[in-house]
Amino acid sequence: MELYQKTAAELSRLLQDKEITAVEVFNSFTERIDEVDPHLKVFITCTLDSALETAAAVDRRRMENEELHPLAGVPVAIKDNFCTEGIKTTCASKMLESYIPPYDAAVVEKLKRIGMPILGKTNMDEFAMGSSTENSAFFVTRNPWDLERVPGGSSGGSAAAVAAGMVPLALGSDTGGSIRQPAALCGITGLRPTYGRVSRYGLIAFASSLDQIGPLALNALDCSLLLEVIAGYDQRDSTSLPHEVPQYSAAAGRELEGVRIGLIEENISANFDPEIKFAVLKMAALLEENGARITEVSLPHTDYGLSAYYLIAPSEAASNLGRYDGVRYGYSADGDNIISLFSRTRGQGFGAEVKRRIMIGTYSLSAGYYDAYYLQAMKVRTLIRRDYEKAFQNFDILVGATTPTPAFKLGEKADDPLKMYLSDVCNITDALAGVPSLSIPAGLHSSGLPMGMQLTAAPLNEGLLFQAAAVLEKCSDSPPQQRTALNLTGRGEL
Amino acid sequence: MEFETVIGLEIHLELQTRSKLFCSCSTAFGREPNTSCCPVCLGLPGSLPVLNRKAVELAIIAALSLQSEIQKESRFDRKNYYYPDLPKAYQISQYDRPLALGGFIEMKNEGVKRKINLERIHIEEDPGKLMHSGESIFDSDYSLVDYNRAGIPLLEIVTKPDLRSGREARLFLEELRCILLYSGSSDCRMEQGSLRCDANISLRPAGSKTLGTRTEVKNMNSFRAVEMALDYEAGRQAAILSAGGSIIQQTCHWDEGDRKAIPLRGKEGSSDYRYFPEPDLLPLILKSDYIETLAASLPELPSQRRIRLMEEYGLDPADAAILTENRSLGDLFEVAAGEYKDYRNLARWVRGDLLYLLKGNDRNPSEVAPSLLIELLTMLDEGEINRPVAKDLLANIVKNGTNPRELVQQKGLGRIADREKLQPVVEKVLAENKDAVDSIKQGRKKAFAFLVGKVMAATAGRADPEKVQKLLRELIN
Numbered sequence: 001m002e003l004y005q006k007t008a009a010e011l012s013r014l015l016q017d018k019e020i021t022a023v024e025v026f027n028s029f030t031e032r033i034d035e036v037d038p039h040l041k042v043f044i045t046c047t048l049d050s051a052l053e054t055a056a057a058v059d060r061r062r063m064e065n066e067e068l069h070p071l072a073g074v075p076v077a078i079k080d081n082f083c084t085e086g087i088k089t090t091c092a093s094k095m096l097e098s099y100i101p102p103y104d105a106a107v108v109e110k111l112k113r114i115g116m117p118i119l120g121k122t123n124m125d126e127f128a129m130g131s132s133t134e135n136s137a138f139f140v141t142r143n144p145w146d147l148e149r150v151p152g153g154s155s156g157g158s159a160a161a162v163a164a165g166m167v168p169l170a171l172g173s174d175t176g177g178s179i180r181q182p183a184a185l186c187g188i189t190g191l192r193p194t195y196g197r198v199s200r201y202g203l204i205a206f207a208s209s210l211d212q213i214g215p216l217a218l219n220a221l222d223c224s225l226l227l228e229v230i231a232g233y234d235q236r237d238s239t240s241l242p243h244e245v246p247q248y249s250a251a252a253g254r255e256l257e258g259v260r261i262g263l264i265e266e267n268i269s270a271n272f273d274p275e276i277k278f279a280v281l282k283m284a285a286l287l288e289e290n291g292a293r294i295t296e297v298s299l300p301h302t303d304y305g306l307s308a309y310y311l312i313a314p315s316e317a318a319s320n321l322g323r324y325d326g327v328r329y330g331y332s333a334d335g336d337n338i339i340s341l342f343s344r345t346r347g348q349g350f351g352a353e354v355k356r357r358i359m360i361g362t363y364s365l366s367a368g369y370y371d372a373y374y375l376q377a378m379k380v381r382t383l384i385r386r387d388y389e390k391a392f393q394n395f396d397i398l399v400g401a402t403t404p405t406p407a408f409k410l411g412e413k414a415d416d417p418l419k420m421y422l423s424d425v426c427n428i429t430d431a432l433a434g435v436p437s438l439s440i441p442a443g444l445h446s447s448g449l450p451m452g453m454q455l456t457a458a459p460l461n462e463g464l465l466f467q468a469a470a471v472l473e474k475c476s477d478s479p480p481q482q483r484t485a486l487n488l489t490g491r492g493e494l
Numbered sequence: 495m496e497f498e499t500v501i502g503l504e505i506h507l508e509l510q511t512r513s514k515l516f517c518s519c520s521t522a523f524g525r526e527p528n529t530s531c532c533p534v535c536l537g538l539p540g541s542l543p544v545l546n547r548k549a550v551e552l553a554i555i556a557a558l559s560l561q562s563e564i565q566k567e568s569r570f571d572r573k574n575y576y577y578p579d580l581p582k583a584y585q586i587s588q589y590d591r592p593l594a595l596g597g598f599i600e601m602k603n604e605g606v607k608r609k610i611n612l613e614r615i616h617i618e619e620d621p622g623k624l625m626h627s628g629e630s631i632f633d634s635d636y637s638l639v640d641y642n643r644a645g646i647p648l649l650e651i652v653t654k655p656d657l658r659s660g661r662e663a664r665l666f667l668e669e670l671r672c673i674l675l676y677s678g679s680s681d682c683r684m685e686q687g688s689l690r691c692d693a694n695i696s697l698r699p700a701g702s703k704t705l706g707t708r709t710e711v712k713n714m715n716s717f718r719a720v721e722m723a724l725d726y727e728a729g730r731q732a733a734i735l736s737a738g739g740s741i742i743q744q745t746c747h748w749d750e751g752d753r754k755a756i757p758l759r760g761k762e763g764s765s766d767y768r769y770f771p772e773p774d775l776l777p778l779i780l781k782s783d784y785i786e787t788l789a790a791s792l793p794e795l796p797s798q799r800r801i802r803l804m805e806e807y808g809l810d811p812a813d814a815a816i817l818t819e820n821r822s823l824g825d826l827f828e829v830a831a832g833e834y835k836d837y838r839n840l841a842r843w844v845r846g847d848l849l850y851l852l853k854g855n856d857r858n859p860s861e862v863a864p865s866l867l868i869e870l871l872t873m874l875d876e877g878e879i880n881r882p883v884a885k886d887l888l889a890n891i892v893k894n895g896t897n898p899r900e901l902v903q904q905k906g907l908g909r910i911a912d913r914e915k916l917q918p919v920v921e922k923v924l925a926e927n928k929d930a931v932d933s934i935k936q937g938r939k940k941a942f943a944f945l946v947g948k949v950m951a952a953t954a955g956r957a958d959p960e961k962v963q964k965l966l967r968e969l970i971n
Binding site: 082083089091096099101102103105200201202203204205207208209235236237238239315316318319322323325327328329337338342362365366367370374 | 533536537538539540541542543544545572574576578581582583584631632637639766768769770773774775776
């Protein structure tokens with residue numbers, strides 16, 4: 001087995017035991033990148049030189065028996081909407097095509113501090129708006145399971161990178177499913193943590209009240225290890241939570257005896273792909289075999305979730321993206337006066353989906369419409385939150401499908417925004433409620449594509465999600481590598 | 495027809511914090527352009543605001559000193575609009591849940607007691623500063639922007655339409671400035687832009703209760719400009735209404751040079767700021783005991799001090815007003831009055847010669863040691879020095895902090911009362927001014943004063959005037 005096929009936990013162990021060096025790990029993954037990235041198109045920017053320096057420094061320090069973080073020397077990729085000092089941060093937009101931030105995002109600081117080599121910045125839907133990574137202004141990223149299909153989005157680059165063994169760990173951002181949906185479509189594990197659990201400082205905003213940073217990895221244990229690194233209070237983010245960061249990785253291995261699990265009716269809906277429904281029910285049965293109690297539960301306002309989300313998120317986005325006006329940084333068009341400078345810059349610098357959402361948001365906040373749209377949506381959000389609060393009085397974990405279908409074809413939904421929006425239908429309400437939500441692999445569809453199951457817990461109960469996920473992984477007869485695209489794509493189709 | 499003028503003011507004050515409202519950049523005035531900036535106040539992608547605790551504290555103190563009711567829960571909102579001086583394309587402000595509601599200022603206008611009510615007080619951030627190569631952003635070849643000001647904490651105070659003339663608006667602002675200087679929340683310098691004022695003004699038939707169509711007047715850069723601009727605009731509206739015309743709701747720009755309020759072109763007034771709650775900040779929740787602690791620490795307000803100065807020290811209203819208006823001058827007076835008991839004399843010196851010298855030398859009253867002032871006045875009272883010498887000594891106190899007694903000893907500035915020392919001087923003056931002596935003999939009193947002056951001049955003002963007069967009379971006769 002190649003190093004690039006190992007999980008972060010395995011690499012961490014081997015590194016700590018000095019059986020391998022961080023540079024060897026680096027070499028294995030970069031060779032893999034050379035091999036598959038031309039086909040998948042994951043990276044907008046590769047930062048291999050600085051990553052190699054980091055790896056070499058980790059090896060040096062380990063030689064000197066310095067105490068290092070367990071993930072020191074384990075490579076990571078980050079979505080291109082995290083600010084990186086001195087390194088282009090584009091949000092996959094023409095608007096920021098050559099933008100170089102003067103500072104590191106809080107999470108990037110943390111990765112650097114513990115010596116995780118950052119291999120590069122991954123492709124995404126422009127400003128994280130989309131569900132297929134087709135909205136990147138630069139290029140399309142392909143699904144490692146089937147190159148004719150999308151990897152999901154908006155963190156499609158990060159998900160494809162992990163699924164194809166280009167990195168063992170990646171960071172994404174999830175506003176309304178952008179970590180979990182691509183994780184499901186690429187057959188890996190991805191967590192949207194509790195809102196406020198991870199500092200947003202330096203994450204280029206899409207919708208501030210919904211944006212949350214989270215890990216993507218081959219399994220739950222790896223996700224928990226990366227979450228331990230990035231979680232925690234940050235005074236630079238007023239919405240970050242002051243709670244202590246527990247040792248999430250200790251959750252894997254705990255029993256499920258007595259854990260109350262609710263099967264969300266709305267997320268195994270009749271119009272979902274039947275194989276996905278079946279896979280979720282099968283996994284639920286496995287949980288039950290392991291001591292959990294399963295009951296069906298309804299989140300009655302789920303039907304309004306998508307509509308509310310597509311008012312709240314665009315409203316915040318319209319405001320957050322106002323700053324890209326061509327005056328200070330980023331793309332700037334020639335204008336005859338200040339108004340034409342603004343309108344041409346924004347007209348030329350943004351892609352169609354971003355403009356669509358800016359228009360929806362501007363409209364929804366406008367005088368005379370605010371009450372009917374934004375305010376109404378906020379009321380729905382409160383109702384959805386209450387649905388969850390009520391459900392968590394009786395349940396510890398809620399489960400359902402992550403997506404209604406497996407990965408769709410490139411271009412299949414590109415011309416129909418509403419269809420595209422519907423691919424996040426299971427992910428939206430968790431985001432509106434601010435609760436943690438984990439997508440894990442749920443086996444393969446008859447088409448050969450991966451499917452995903454989503455597990456949701458009450459705020460700050462990420463540990464419980466990892467616990468359940470680990471139990472399911474143990475029940476599965478194949479190691480995580482075989483449930484991913486690592487072997488399928490490495491020598492086969494690619 | 496007789497009209498009543500109705501004016502409401504919108505005042506912006508810079509809160510006197512050391513760092514900006516949402517980041518740690520310095521608020522110091524007069525720095526090189528764009529040197530007091532960071533990712534947060536430049537609105538760089540990914541940056542987030544963190545509320546400045548001190549700004550909230552100063553805002554609460556200001557609101558409390560204006561009798562405004564602090565809201566236990568207020569909220570920040572985004573005011574969205576595009577302009578190059580606004581780095582995020584939204585200003586973080588407070589919209590429908592402001593920091594404080596209500597409040598008032600009591601003042602006197604031509605002897606009549608007036609109570610001017612406030613609508614609301616809220617916190618917001620300042621945009622940057624634009625400079626155009628031409629008249630405005632639209633007819634300039636280029637515009638320059640300085641973001642040092644972007645993010646400086648502002649307090650916005652909105653009055654009810656309770657003011658009735660330009661003069662009254664000015665008096666209100668002067669009183670407001672005085673109160674806020676006392677509270678220490680803002681330095682209120684209109685010339686540096688730390689106090690800015692816009693006005694809404696309308697006319698209505700005297701006795702009517704309904705409001706007429708208003709215009710907004712901007713760009714008034716001094717208290718005097720506020721008075722002139724509003725009186726001008728009231729006159730303009732009166733002329734239109736008297737001629738049977740009607741007022742168009744518009745924004746006018748006060749032109750200091752031409753002394754005219756010029757209506758602005760364009761679509762002002764139709765702006766839709768698309769306010770919504772700022773998702774990057776939590777609601778501002780204030781605990782009662784925190785507000786109470788601040789209320790307890792509130793200094794005496796100017797109106798209270800004015801009355802106290804009159805009652806406690808027997809000062810007349812004019813002296814009390816001047817010593818109140820300038821807080822540190824009043825403080826100097828009160829410290830000195832602890833030991834020097836001729837209060838009215840002290841007040842005259844402090845608000846007269848001393849204030850004049852302080853202004854002329856650009857010094858602050860707090861730089862003057864009260865003990866030196868007491869020393870000086872005591873020497874004067876006890877006849878050790880003459881008044882002109884005292885003024886010179888006061889100038890030395892202000893400029894150099896010199897001890898007057900030491901200076902008198904050093905330079906021999908004490909009063910000359912010895913007959914032996916004065917007689918030769920007087921004799922010399924008489925010898926040199928025979929004409930004057932003749933005039934006196936013919937009964938002209940003026941000539942006598944002239945001779946006294948000559949003797950004083952010859953002794954550098956040090957001669958004892960009474961002794962000089964006595965000697966002169968003796969020797970002439």
